[in-house]
Amino acid sequence: MNKNKDVAGEEQSGALMADVARLAGVAISTVSRALANPGRVNEKTRAKINAAARQLGYTPNAMARGLRVGKSNIVMIILPGSLYYGVSQIIPQVLQSINKSLIQGGYNLMIANLDRDEISERHILDLAFGGSVRGAIILSSKLPEVDGRSLAGSGLPIVSMLLDMSDAGLQSVVTNDREAVRDVTAELIRLGHRRFFYLAGPEDNYHDVERYAGVLEALGAAGLSEELVHRSGGQLDYQHGFDIGVQAADDFVQLTEKPTAVIATSDDMAISFVSRIQRTGLSIPDDLSVVSFDGSPVCEFSSPPLSTIEQPVEEMGRAAVDLLLDAIDQRQKAGKVRTVIRSKLILRESVAPPRS
Amino acid sequence: MNKNKDVAGEEQSGALMADVARLAGVAISTVSRALANPGRVNEKTRAKINAAARQLGYTPNAMARGLRVGKSNIVMIILPGSLYYGVSQIIPQVLQSINKSLIQGGYNLMIANLDRDEISERHILDLAFGGSVRGAIILSSKLPEVDGRSLAGSGLPIVSMLLDMSDAGLQSVVTNDREAVRDVTAELIRLGHRRFFYLAGPEDNYHDVERYAGVLEALGAAGLSEELVHRSGGQLDYQHGFDIGVQAADDFVQLTEKPTAVIATSDDMAISFVSRIQRTGLSIPDDLSVVSFDGSPVCEFSSPPLSTIEQPVEEMGRAAVDLLLDAIDQRQKAGKVRTVIRSKLILRESVAPPRS
DNA sequence: TTGTACGCGTTATCAA
DNA sequence: TTGATAACGCGTACAA
Numbered sequence: 001m002n003k004n005k006d007v008a009g010e011e012q013s014g015a016l017m018a019d020v021a022r023l024a025g026v027a028i029s030t031v032s033r034a035l036a037n038p039g040r041v042n043e044k045t046r047a048k049i050n051a052a053a054r055q056l057g058y059t060p061n062a063m064a065r066g067l068r069v070g071k072s073n074i075v076m077i078i079l080p081g082s083l084y085y086g087v088s089q090i091i092p093q094v095l096q097s098i099n100k101s102l103i104q105g106g107y108n109l110m111i112a113n114l115d116r117d118e119i120s121e122r123h124i125l126d127l128a129f130g131g132s133v134r135g136a137i138i139l140s141s142k143l144p145e146v147d148g149r150s151l152a153g154s155g156l157p158i159v160s161m162l163l164d165m166s167d168a169g170l171q172s173v174v175t176n177d178r179e180a181v182r183d184v185t186a187e188l189i190r191l192g193h194r195r196f197f198y199l200a201g202p203e204d205n206y207h208d209v210e211r212y213a214g215v216l217e218a219l220g221a222a223g224l225s226e227e228l229v230h231r232s233g234g235q236l237d238y239q240h241g242f243d244i245g246v247q248a249a250d251d252f253v254q255l256t257e258k259p260t261a262v263i264a265t266s267d268d269m270a271i272s273f274v275s276r277i278q279r280t281g282l283s284i285p286d287d288l289s290v291v292s293f294d295g296s297p298v299c300e301f302s303s304p305p306l307s308t309i310e311q312p313v314e315e316m317g318r319a320a321v322d323l324l325l326d327a328i329d330q331r332q333k334a335g336k337v338r339t340v341i342r343s344k345l346i347l348r349e350s351v352a353p354p355r356s
Numbered sequence: 357m358n359k360n361k362d363v364a365g366e367e368q369s370g371a372l373m374a375d376v377a378r379l380a381g382v383a384i385s386t387v388s389r390a391l392a393n394p395g396r397v398n399e400k401t402r403a404k405i406n407a408a409a410r411q412l413g414y415t416p417n418a419m420a421r422g423l424r425v426g427k428s429n430i431v432m433i434i435l436p437g438s439l440y441y442g443v444s445q446i447i448p449q450v451l452q453s454i455n456k457s458l459i460q461g462g463y464n465l466m467i468a469n470l471d472r473d474e475i476s477e478r479h480i481l482d483l484a485f486g487g488s489v490r491g492a493i494i495l496s497s498k499l500p501e502v503d504g505r506s507l508a509g510s511g512l513p514i515v516s517m518l519l520d521m522s523d524a525g526l527q528s529v530v531t532n533d534r535e536a537v538r539d540v541t542a543e544l545i546r547l548g549h550r551r552f553f554y555l556a557g558p559e560d561n562y563h564d565v566e567r568y569a570g571v572l573e574a575l576g577a578a579g580l581s582e583e584l585v586h587r588s589g590g591q592l593d594y595q596h597g598f599d600i601g602v603q604a605a606d607d608f609v610q611l612t613e614k615p616t617a618v619i620a621t622s623d624d625m626a627i628s629f630v631s632r633i634q635r636t637g638l639s640i641p642d643d644l645s646v647v648s649f650d651g652s653p654v655c656e657f658s659s660p661p662l663s664t665i666e667q668p669v670e671e672m673g674r675a676a677v678d679l680l681l682d683a684i685d686q687r688q689k690a691g692k693v694r695t696v697i698r699s700k701l702i703l704r705e706s707v708a709p710p711r712s
Numbered sequence: 713t714t715g716t717a718c719g720c721g722t723t724a725t726c727a728a
Numbered sequence: 729t730t731g732a733t734a735a736c737g738c739g740t741a742c743a744a
Contacts (some may be wrong), residue, residue, distance in 0.1 A: 014485075014511075016737065027715045032739055042713060057505050059485035063422040064737035067720050072419060074466070091448045099467055101639050103479060109467045110430070113455055123459060129370075129415035131721090132464070242653055255456070268654075275657035297598055298624075301631035303659050342652075372721065383731045388723060398729060420721035423736050487737090 006123050015056035015111030023052035035060065035250060066131075075324065076100055076110040076133045078124060080141040090294060090313045094161075097317030098137060105177040114141050121146045128154040137161055140206065143170075149246065157327035159318045163206045164331065171327065173320045175343040177207060177293075180309045182221075183346055184291050188261045189222045191353040193289065195257065199248050199264035200243070202232035208234065211265050211293065230259055231267065241268025249276035260354035264292035267299055267308055272301065274350070285352035294306045295346065305348035316341050371412035380406040418585050422487075431458055431680065432466040434480060434488045436497040446650060446669045450517075453673030454493060461681045463490065470497050477502045484510040491680045493517055496562065499526075511681035519562045522694040527683065529676045531699040533563060533649075536665045537570030538577075540647050540701055544617045545578045547709040551613065551677050555620035555629060557592035557597070565592065567621050567649065586615055588697045589625065597624025605632035609613065616710035619635065620648035623655055623664055627671065630658065630706070641708035651702065661704035 017116070020286045021028045026045055034041045034049040041049075054057075077093070077098060106215040110133060121144035127133050128151055128310045136151065143151040151158065160172040188196070197216055201208040216226055223320045232248040248269065252258075264270035270292030274284055282292055284304055292299070295310025319339050326333060360497035377384045382401055390405040391399045397405075408414075422428045432498040433454060455465045459634070466489060468480045483489050484507055492507065499507040499589060507514065509522070516528040532711055544552070557564040572582055588604040604625065608614075622625035626648030630640055640646055640660055648655070651666025675695050 018737080028737090029716080029739075030714060033714085036739075045714085054503075057485070059482055060507075061423075061737050062483075062486045062488040063419045063428060064420045064487075064720090065739075067417075067423050067722085067736090068738045068740085070720065074469065091451075095447075095451075095467060099469055103469075103476075108483070111451060111455055111465045111467060113459075115450065120459075126415055127418075127464070128419040129413070131420075132418040144678075147410075149415075189530060242657065245657075271654060272657045275659060275661075278659060298654055301598065301628045303631060303634060305631075320726080374721080384721090385723080386730060386733075389730085392723075396729080401729085417721050420736090421723070423720090423738090424722045424724085426736065 002058070015053075015058040017058070017060070019056055020049060020052045020058050023056060024048045070131075072132055073106060073132045074108045074110050074133045074137045075110045075137065076124070076127055076320075078112045078114050078117055078136060078138040078141060078144075080114055080139055081116060090296070090311060093313045094139065094317050097314040098321055100323035101318050105321065112136075114138075114144060118146050120144075123156060124265075125149045125151060125154070126157050135159075135328050137320050137324060138163075143168075157324055159320045159324045160325070163314060163333065164210075164338060169337065171323045171337050171339070173316050173323065173339045173341065175311055175316070176340050177210040177343070178214040178217070178347065180343045181211040181218045181293075183214075184307075184309060185215050185218035185263060186221065187345075188263075188289060188351070189224070191217060191289070191351070193225070193261040193354050194228060195259040195260040195261070196229040197248075197252060197255075197262045198229050198231045199262060199269050199292075200231055201244070201265045201269075203234045207293075211263075215263060230255065241266045242272040245269035245272030245274075246276055249273050249280075250328070252277060253280055261289040262291070264290065267292050267294040267296040267306065271298070271302060271337070273307070274339075285350050286355060289352055289354070290350040295344070298350070299346075302350075304350050307348045307351045308346055310344045310346055312341050312343060363534045371409075371414040373414070373416070375412055376405060376408045377412050379412060380404045395471050428488055428490045429462060429491065429598070430464045430466050430469045430489045431677075432483055433481070434468045434470050434492055434494040434497060434500075436470055436495055437472060446652070446667060449669045450495070450673050452495075453670040454677055457674050457677035461677065462683075468492075470494075470500060474502050476500075481505045481510070482508060484512050489704075491515075491684050492681060493676050493680060494519075499524075515676045515680045515683070517672060520566075520694060525693065527679045527693050527695070529672050529679065529695045529697065531667055531672070531697070532696050533566040534570040534573070536699045536701065537567040537649070538573045539570075540663075540665060541571050541574035541619060542577065543701075543704055544619075544645060544647070544707070545580070547707070549710050550580070550584060550615040551615040551617070552585040553604075553608060553611075553615040553618045554587045554619060555601065555625050556587055557600070557621045557625075559590045562688055563649075564621055566617075571619060586611065589621075597622045600626030600630040601625035601630075602632055605629050605636075608633065611646060615644070617645040617707075618647070620646065623648050623650040623652040623662065626662060626664075627654070627658060630662070641706050642711055645708055645710070646706040647708055651700070655702075656704070658706075660706050663704045663707045666700045666702055668697050 013157045017028050017031050020228060021031045030041060031049050034046045038046060102109050112127060114120055115126060123145050129149060135157040137159050158170055160170045162174060164172045164174045166172045216231060219226055233244045233285050270290055274290055282288055291307040293309045299306035299308045373384050373387050377387045387405050390402045394402060415469060457466050470476055470480060482501050485505060489512040493515050514526055516526045518530060520528045520530045522528045554568060571585055575582055588607045589600045626646055630646055637642055647663040649665045651664050655662035655664045675697060
């Protein structure tokens with residue numbers, strides 16, 4: 001029954017349920033039950049079966065099971081664009097946290113990259129419609145949709161992470177971006193800052209929209225004009241955050257009326273911006289306060305240590321998986337489609353009152 | 357034949373080959389052939405079939421195919437320990453490059469975390485022996501092996517990346533760590549440095565062994581004593597590189613005879629080390645030269661910009677996938693089990709001759 | 713509590 | 729060139 005070449009008894013791989021059944025002297029179906037519903041089989045036969053299974057090094061065939069029950073045990077995570085714009089620093093943590101939670105639930109994690117071409121979109125749709133995956137977590141991206149098929153119409157449970165798509169009825173796990181930026185801007189205003197430099201990501205990016213809105217809200221609440229904030233970056237599409245910071249620094253030095261505080265939408269761009277600005281002889285925080293977004297560990301070791309709004313990625317990952325498994329098991333939490341995880345402002349030396 | 361509820365024709369998901377066959381007016385087997393071996397079917401019927409498939413939004417069921425042909429189209433990447441010690445900075449690039457290459461070859465990428473517990477080892481072995489995956493790329497880790505089953509004995513094609521396991525007969529894609537560190541150490545010696553501070557990772561870590569060996573080789577070649585290098589770190593098991601740098605800085609300040617050059621085995625630890633050292637009033641590179649390993653983009657924007665040995669991760673990823681696909685398709689390149697990709701020294705301001 | 717028999721959706725073999 | 733049919737390995741009615 002074992003079709004593998006039994007070369008010198010060395011190849012013990014590939015034992016089937018039938019092999020276990022024969023060795024244990026029972027029917028295949030009994031083995032199946034013993035493994036899946038241990039309660040519904042005599043204790044003694046179960047022991048025999050387990051012994052036989054162990055002896056043969058039996059491992060159930062996942063594809064056969066998946067085909068039979070019509071379900072896969074794989075969840076895919078859809079990662080955005082070529083350079084993971086805006087989330088590159090946190091990808092490893094996200095993957096780790098999601099994978100850990102998934103495995104506890106009996107699922108495996110498959111990676112899918114969503115680039116801006118039809119090929120990758122089609123690929124993801126094939127995964128969804130081909131029954132390969134049981135659910136999807138999508139990171140900071142829109143749902144792929146190409147020639148008639150759309151991920152939304154696949155019937156697959158989907159959870160959006162970082163990007164709020166609750167409007168489209170999609171379970172979404174997000175941080176309170178807008179509120180966090182509003183609060184930190186308010187704090188800068190309280191310290192006395194009145195001219196701001198906003199370091200944007202790509203313009204249509206969700207994070208950017210939310211975070212910029214937060215800045216404006218704080219200005220409005222303080223009765224300050226929106227004119228006080230100079231917006232830089234944003235014109236560049238999907239590139240390394242570091243490059244954005246470099247370009248923004250060039251932009252900054254040309255300003256005649258210098259802002260006294262910088263609000264950056266990612267740590268990457270804040271770091272490269274600071275590096276270039278310091279070369280021009282400006283000092284942080286004496287001449288310029290800087291605060292950014294992401295909470296990358298490296299911020300603690302910048303000079304000066306960088307204030308940043310930390311994204312609780314592990315918590316978000318766990319929440320996303322919980323929601324997904326709930327959806328898979330039809331345990332929908334009533335009504336709630338948006339889960340907001342609070343981010344945490346970490347104030348470090350890069351922020352101070354403006355020079356008088 | 358389509359078992360999905362056809363609610364108002366809205367649910368177009370789940371069309372089967374049988375559905376396509378009926379719509380095209382041919383047998384199922386003809387559809388299968390038309391899709392797999394387009395050459396072996398009449399052009400006209402093929403057109404009919406393709407039209408029908410498109411109309412129904414047909415997507416082949418991957419598990420059914422996998423079961424039938426006895427092969428999965430999934431490759432797993434085994435990532436090391438909880439914090440991806442020593443490779444955290446390059447994980448996103450590695451994943452992206454590997455995934456891209458795999459997809460071109462028709463494969464998908466699954467993630468497997470190898471923690472230091474039996475559970476994760478068993479999980480990986482289940483994936484291997486359960487036919488879920490077709491091959492594995494293992495990153496900087498040893499092969500899992502638990503109660504009789506071992507990944508090596510699974511018959512699965514495996515390629516090791518970053519960690520040289522060619523001794524065990526495993527295809528390995530590595531950088532010339534030792535040589536690179538030897539060269540950079542030689543350069544430091546040439547600049548006049550005579551006392552070195554070596555910032556180690558966990559002791560049994562492969563990278564560390566290789567890189568430290570490189571340091572010693574350079575010393576030996578210059579006729580210098582191994583006593584000239586102070587080794588720090590290494591006692592800490594699997595934690596953030598940043599922490600290692602912090603501890604090493606504490607270690608450094610206690611030294612009575614200060615080294616003039618630091619060789620760190622990862623960018624993370626170099627960055628945190630530099631940050632702490634600068635606080636004590638020492639200046640880099642005036643008082644201390646620093647060079648590290650990984651080539652993280654952030655190094656360019658440290659102050660001062662950090663010299664680092666860049667790992668060509670994308671090239672390594674491509675190479676690993678090429679080797680794996682060769683093995684899967686039985687196209688073994690004769691004899692060659694170790695592929696060395698040259699790393700590249702990027703010299704920046706953190707390195708200078710020692711203060712006279 | 714256990715065994716028999718069928719089917720999941722696809723590919724491969726064989727005949728037509 | 730096409731079609732009927734038998735697997736792939738497992739889970740699950742149903743019968744015993």
